[in-house]
Amino acid sequence: MKILVTVKEVATVEDEFEIDGTEIADQYLGADLNEWDDYAVEEAVQLQEAGVADEVVTVTIGPEDCEQTIRQALAKGADRAVRVWDDSLEGVDLLDVNAKTEILSAVVEEEDPDLVLTGVQAGDDSFGATGVALAEEIGYQWGAVVNHLEHEFDGDTASVRRELEGGVEELTDIELPAALTIQTGINEPRYASLRGIRQAQRKELDVKSLADLGVDESAVDSDLELTDMYEPESESDVTVWEGSADETAAELGELLRDKGVAQ
Amino acid sequence: MSDVLAVTDHRRGDLRDVSYEIITAGRQLADDTGGDLHLAVISGPVDNFAEKLNREGVDAIHTVSHGEEFNHDVYTQTITQLYDELAPQYILTPNSVNGLDYAPAVANELDLPVVTDTIDLSANGETLTATREMYGGKVETTNELEGDAVVTIRGAEWPTAEGTGDAAVEAFDADIDEDAIGSTVNGFEEVGGGDVDISEADVLVSVGRGIEEEDNLELIHDLADALDATVSSSRPIVDNGWLPKNRQVGQSGKVVTPDVYIAIGISGAVQHVAGMKGSDTIVAINTDPNAPIMDIADYAIHDDLFDVVPALTDQFQ
Numbered sequence: 001m002k003i004l005v006t007v008k009e010v011a012t013v014e015d016e017f018e019i020d021g022t023e024i025a026d027q028y029l030g031a032d033l034n035e036w037d038d039y040a041v042e043e044a045v046q047l048q049e050a051g052v053a054d055e056v057v058t059v060t061i062g063p064e065d066c067e068q069t070i071r072q073a074l075a076k077g078a079d080r081a082v083r084v085w086d087d088s089l090e091g092v093d094l095l096d097v098n099a100k101t102e103i104l105s106a107v108v109e110e111e112d113p114d115l116v117l118t119g120v121q122a123g124d125d126s127f128g129a130t131g132v133a134l135a136e137e138i139g140y141q142w143g144a145v146v147n148h149l150e151h152e153f154d155g156d157t158a159s160v161r162r163e164l165e166g167g168v169e170e171l172t173d174i175e176l177p178a179a180l181t182i183q184t185g186i187n188e189p190r191y192a193s194l195r196g197i198r199q200a201q202r203k204e205l206d207v208k209s210l211a212d213l214g215v216d217e218s219a220v221d222s223d224l225e226l227t228d229m230y231e232p233e234s235e236s237d238v239t240v241w242e243g244s245a246d247e248t249a250a251e252l253g254e255l256l257r258d259k260g261v262a263q
Numbered sequence: 264m265s266d267v268l269a270v271t272d273h274r275r276g277d278l279r280d281v282s283y284e285i286i287t288a289g290r291q292l293a294d295d296t297g298g299d300l301h302l303a304v305i306s307g308p309v310d311n312f313a314e315k316l317n318r319e320g321v322d323a324i325h326t327v328s329h330g331e332e333f334n335h336d337v338y339t340q341t342i343t344q345l346y347d348e349l350a351p352q353y354i355l356t357p358n359s360v361n362g363l364d365y366a367p368a369v370a371n372e373l374d375l376p377v378v379t380d381t382i383d384l385s386a387n388g389e390t391l392t393a394t395r396e397m398y399g400g401k402v403e404t405t406n407e408l409e410g411d412a413v414v415t416i417r418g419a420e421w422p423t424a425e426g427t428g429d430a431a432v433e434a435f436d437a438d439i440d441e442d443a444i445g446s447t448v449n450g451f452e453e454v455g456g457g458d459v460d461i462s463e464a465d466v467l468v469s470v471g472r473g474i475e476e477e478d479n480l481e482l483i484h485d486l487a488d489a490l491d492a493t494v495s496s497s498r499p500i501v502d503n504g505w506l507p508k509n510r511q512v513g514q515s516g517k518v519v520t521p522d523v524y525i526a527i528g529i530s531g532a533v534q535h536v537a538g539m540k541g542s543d544t545i546v547a548i549n550t551d552p553n554a555p556i557m558d559i560a561d562y563a564i565h566d567d568l569f570d571v572v573p574a575l576t577d578q579f580q
Contacts, residue, residue, distance in 0.1 A: 013398045015551040024402065094406075097367060097377050107274070120363075127379050128358075129367035132335075136368035141445035142335070144364035164274065164360050165514050167454045174537075175445040180364075185502035221411075223376035228405040236558045245570035251557055252525075252546060252571075253578040255562060257524055259544065261466050262490045262579050 001153075003044040004113035004133070006104060007058040007073045007081075008034040009066035010124040012132030022093060022226045033069045036119025040182040041151060042189040044117055045077035050151045053115075055079050059107045061089070063102060067205060074200035082107055086209035088217040096222040101133040103220075106213035108138045115158070120145050128181075135179035143174050147183040155156035176215070265352035266298035268345060271316060272357045273307050274333070275451065278315060279469045281357040286424035288384060288416050289355050296352055299323060302430070305341050306330045308434075319426030325435040336444040338365040341437040343372050348435075351411075353391065358415035358501035360515075370413035378406060382420045391429060399532055400555045416512075419447035420538060442560050450550070455509025455517075466492035467521045469512060469539070472499045473528020473549060473568055480505055483527065489579035495519065497535045511536035528568045532558025548572070 009031050017028035024122070033041075047053040053254070057080045058073045059065060070081045074135055089095070108116060118131035128144075135142030147169065148161035153176070162170040163183050210217055241248040256262055269289035284546055299322035304312045308327035315366070322421035342365070346354060353367060356362040358380045370377035382403075383394035391412060391528055393406045394403050437441040461467060468487040474480060476573060480500075485492045494510060501511040512519050514534040524542035528536060531547070531554055538544070547560035548568050557563055 008488065011398070013401050015553060017401070019402065022404070024398070089496060091485065097370070097379075123399060125379075126365050126395075126399075127369075129377050129379050131367075132364060133371040133377065134368035136339070136371040142364075142368070143446065145360045161452075162360060162364075163515050163554070164451075165279075167508075167511075167516055169452050169454055170272070171449045173447045173449060178445075184498065188504060193396065212274060223408050223410075224378055224403055225407045227392075227396075227407050229402050232400070232555075232558075234401045234558050238557055238560045238563045240552075240563045245278075245566055245574050248564040248566055249571050249574035249578065252562070252575055254563065255544075255546070256490065256523065256579075261492070261523055 001047070001115060002055045002057070002111070002113040003047060003053045003115045003117060004108060004111050005037070005040050005056060005058045005073070005078065006116070006118040006124050006251045007041065007060045007070060008247070009060065009062050009069040010034045010122050012065060012123070018112060019231070022229045031066065031071050034119050036121055036123070036182060036184055038119040038189045039184050039186050040119050041073045041076055041078060042187045043182055047151060048077065052151055052153060057082065057111055057113070058107050059084070059104060061085070061095065062101055063090070065262050070205060071200045072192060074203045076190055076197040077196065080204040080206070082206050082208060084208050084210070084213065086211070088210060088220050088233045092222065094224060094226045095134050095220065096224045097127050097129045098202045099220050100130045101137050103210065103215055104130070104134050105137040105215065106215045108134070110213065114177050115120045117138065118179065118181050120181045120183050122187055126138065131179050131181035142179040142180065143172060143178065144181045145183050147259045148213050149180065149186065174250050264298045266301060266349060267296065267353045268301045268303060268349055268351040270303045270305070270338070270342060270353040270357070270360050273312060274359060276307060278312055278356070279359070280423065281359060281418040282316060283318070283423035284302065284356055285357060285416060286316065286318055286321055286423040287421040290424070291385070291445060291537045292353055292355070292384055292386055298352065299348055301325060301473045303327070303342060303345055303352065305338055306333060306451065313432045317428045317432065318424040318432050319428050320424055321428045321430040324430050324432045326432065327435050327437045327491065329437065329439055332448050334444060334448065335365040335446065337439055339368045340439055341435070342369045345435060346373055346438050351454060352412065353386070354413045354417050358417050359361050362415050366413050366415050373413070375411050375413050376408050376415050378408065379415045380512040381414055382417050384416070396533070417533070430528040444548040445555070452561060459509065461493055461495045461510060461512065462517045462519050463530070464519065464521050465492035466490060467495045467519060467526050468492045469497065469529060470500055471525050471529030474500070474555040477503070477505045480571070482576070486572055486576045489548065489576045497529045497532070526560070526573060529556055530554040533558065554568060
């Protein structure tokens with residue numbers, strides 16, 4: 001079985017930041033492997049270790065800068081990586097679901113995996129839609145918000161649990177080929193070992209342009225236009241206790257006694 | 264004049280709250296477009312559901328009787344057929360786990376843009392303006408798009424629709440291609456169980472990512488012991504396996520309503536807040552004064568939990 005995992009480098013934001021137009025100013029941004037994708041990579045690598053998967057390939061839409069993040073996934077055990085980028089993607093401030101779907105579906109057609117794993121959502125734009133849209137586009141079955149995947153496949157069927165709201169899980173069988181969106185907590189993502197990091201440097205990282213994939217440049221034209229970004233207004237009338245830790249803890253202690261919590 | 268088609272959510276024979284909220288959101292949008300609000304009620308006891316959903320502002324309810332529970336293929340096929348039949352400008356769905364299991368597929372099938380997890384919506388002519396969050400709630404954004412679209416709405420952002428409606432209820436004869444159904448739901452299971460029911464606790468000492476390491480949880484257990492309180496947590500603590508699943512507060516965990524909820528090192532992601540906002544008194548201890556938890560806290564300490572928590576515990580030992 002071949003598994004394709006989508007890996008995104010997401011922007012992380014410091015506690016204090018400033019907004020510049022419709023973006024957070026650069027100096028307040030960091031970059032990291034999308035948390036949900038980390039679990040998806042781990043799940044794929046575990047399937048490989050269980051002898052279920054023969055090959056784990058990652059795919060990323062992103063500039064050269066994000067190769068460090070891609071190497072993280074390779075260091076954790078993915079076999080090789082595809083990175084998609086070209087000039088037409090430069091300067092796009094919001095790559096919407098349709099654009100990602102069109103680009104990723106071209107990679108799926110080339111790679112022809114049995115299973116596609118994506119994170120449920122990305123920590124920055126939080127659309128939570130690409131995995132399912134991709135499955136529909138390529139004619140795969142799918143399951144959203146998967147928090148357990150049986151590693152023993154029954155023929156061409158994946159048995160999964162979907163994490164519903166309110167502490168309820170749905171037990172579902174999904175025919176392969178399929179795309180599953182992976183929820184955090186499905187496994188424990190490993191740290192990359194030193195050996196893994198060294199090996200990752202030698203693994204294949206193939207860079208493709210939209211033209212290489214046969215995708216028209218117009219695919220990146222987003223239907224959605226980001227017109228404003230601002231810090232949410234707080235509607236809070238919170239009482240903030242100031243002072244040293246002992247002083248604030250004393251205030252809280254007094255409140256708790258008033259509430260009859262402890263004497 | 265353009266219509267809105269809103270899709271309702273249910274599970275195990277009960278309509279979910281968002282089904283009544285989406286009527287409010289849908290009516291607002293339909294007022295903006297000058298059109299009608301259509302509801303789709305798919306699978307389960309649809310006639311019973313339709314009766315409950317027939318509230319003020321709904322113009323038509325389309326029922327599709329097919330199986331008891333949610334199946335994304337049935338939903339996708341039905342909604343695309345309803346779109347072809349009714350030609351609405353907007354398809355609204357809940358941004359629930361099930362909504363996210365079909366809305367992107369419907370959008371892709373119909374070649375429409377999809378905008379998810381919206382918290383405010385308005386329409387003006389062909390332009391839709393949607394408000395949504397990014398970076399885990401640190402910023403809000405407004406987004407515009409032209410023409411028809413699929414839009415998912417966040418739960419608990421719109422009030423539930425009330426009153427009695429006089430909508431026309433009609434069975435929609437969806438042509439379901441059974442061969443295209445590639446997934447089967449075999450059942451449901453409650454998670455967790457175990458010794459403690461956090462939804463029954465009067466006082467919760469709740470811990471989040473700010474605790475940094477598993478060993479540091481001892482600080483939280485010590486405080487809970489001193490206060491005779493129960494320990495709960497936000498999602499990352501359970502994901503890390505540091506506490507069992509039955510301790511998780513939030514949308515995918517338990518909804519809690521204690522007298523006092525002490526949120527320690529919890530930033531307050533919307534999914535977490537959904538599970539604890541009904542607490543009587545909320546106290547937040549967090550170094551980040553801009554953390555979303557501060558918006559719903561009654562009392563806050565903007566300081567390091569590693570200093571404040573031991574000082575608090577000392578007072579009660």
